[in-house]
Amino acid sequence: MAGGLTDETAVTLRGADSDTVRSALETGESLPGTRGFAGEIDGHLVRDVLGRQPLFFDGDDPDKWAFDRATLTDPTPLSAGHVVEPDGGQREVWSLPTPVAHDGPAAVTGLGEAIDASLGSVESDGLAIAFSGGIDSALLAARLDAPLYVAGFPDSHDVKAARESARLLGREVRVVELDHDALVETVPPVVRATGRTNTMDVEIALPLYLVARRAAADGFDRLAVGQGADELFGGYAKVARAPEDPRVEADTVRCARREILGSVPAQLERDVLALRGAGVEPVAPLLDDRVVEAGLALSGRLLVSDRGERKYALRLSAREWLPDRITFREKKALQYGTLVARELDRLARQAGFKRRMDDHVGQYIESLVE
Known part of the structure; x- marks a missing residue:
């Protein structure tokens, strides 16, 4: 080699x-x-x-x-x-460890210490933050001295949540307002960067790319992101409902989280390539080895509480830095919170790709890059 x-x-x-x-x-x-x-x-x-x-x-x-x-x-x-x-x-040569499950306050404290150490080691020079207003990006905003950016259509959940969370943190957020022209123009470079044309990957990569491109235009060459937190800390409904949810094979919440972690490499490949294609290098403090190690040791009830609260240990540890209105806020998936999925569907139908067609949005994406 x-x-x-x-x-x-x-x-x-x-x-x-x-x-x-x-x-x-x-x-x-x-x-x-x-x-x-x-x-x-x-x-x-x-x-x-x-x-x-x-x-x-x-x-x-x-x-x-x-x-x-x-x-x-x-x-x-x-x-x-x-x-x-x-x-x-x-x-x-490497596989994720399977530590003994830890429960109670000591496990939450250990997680908080790992997050604190990871965020404390992030250099602020040339750094911006992708900020949706949820707990993951709010942790970054509370600890890192860097400007905040959010992308979304004007009436989107993410733009509203980012503005409210920024206000609660005493910060300002720079909004990258999306429109149909921006989506159409951005699909080809996103596909070139990621090598993917499937609907979900493009819907997720588009707002990431547009935030990164704005940050790069403003002179920043690094973008802090909250990637990995949902997978590591039990943020998915299918994990919380294990083993009843047919989308996972695992028979416990903890094992379902382990199963979902297997999807991280492919997701990160998409996200990292999209961000680099837009001109920035991603920084993912919540995927620092110290945080991963602490997260893997959490018991199932600290991933999903007895009341069904997902990412429970992360929320408890985040209370040291964040107000409860942010810590316990529910977050929409990126493609829905920004309204990119809704508007790509609208554009596809306007272009003649009707919902009765198989993967009509995917066919529309393919038409934009042919």
Whole structure:
């Protein structure tokens, strides 16, 4: 694999120093104190256990690899937690630990300390914050000295929530107001950056891309995001309803959370590539190894309370920094909170792609990039 980097830069390892990665390879330590890493080291391609840094090799020529999929003829993602050996074979070297479940105040305190340490280590130079007004981004806003940005249609939930939460925190938020022209113009660059045309991925990546593009235009080159919190802390209804929910196979809340964490690498690949395509480097403090380790140790009742409160431990720990009106606010998924999903559907129907058609929004997206 040596010499196979196809990016324009000479960087061969992102997210960690060589000594840290070498040690993790030798010991099998899956959470060695980073926010994720990927690249080449000692003739091996590596990607961390949660896939927080995307990495691709060329299916037509495995000796070629890149951080940016667009530079390869046949980009194939390296699986999270795997290495590619010099002979081209993939091998899993890291898997997430399964710590004993911890309950009660000490577990919540430990989580708060991990979040505090992670946020305290984030440099503010060149940093902006993607801010939707929910608990995840509000934690970033409460601790980081950086401007806040939200994207959405003027009457969207996210714009309203961001304005209210910013007021409660004594902050101002810069609103990237969306319209139909912005969506139509942004679909092609989002598809080019992510390599994806399926409806949900595009709906999620669009507002991320537009926030990042505005922040980059304002002179910022890093964007703090709250990615990973829903997956790590039990934010999904299907996790809260395990084992009754047919969308998960697990028979407990804790196991369902573990199952959902398996989707993180593919989601982060989409989000990181979209943000980089817009001109910023993402920073995800809630996916710091320290936070992940503390989150994995939470009991099922600290993921989802006896009353059905999701992300329960995160909410309890966040009360140190946030008012309850933010801490216990329910958050809509990005594509719905910004109204991007609704308006893409509207645009598709206006363009003749009716709902009776199979995946009518996906067909409309394809038409915009043909």
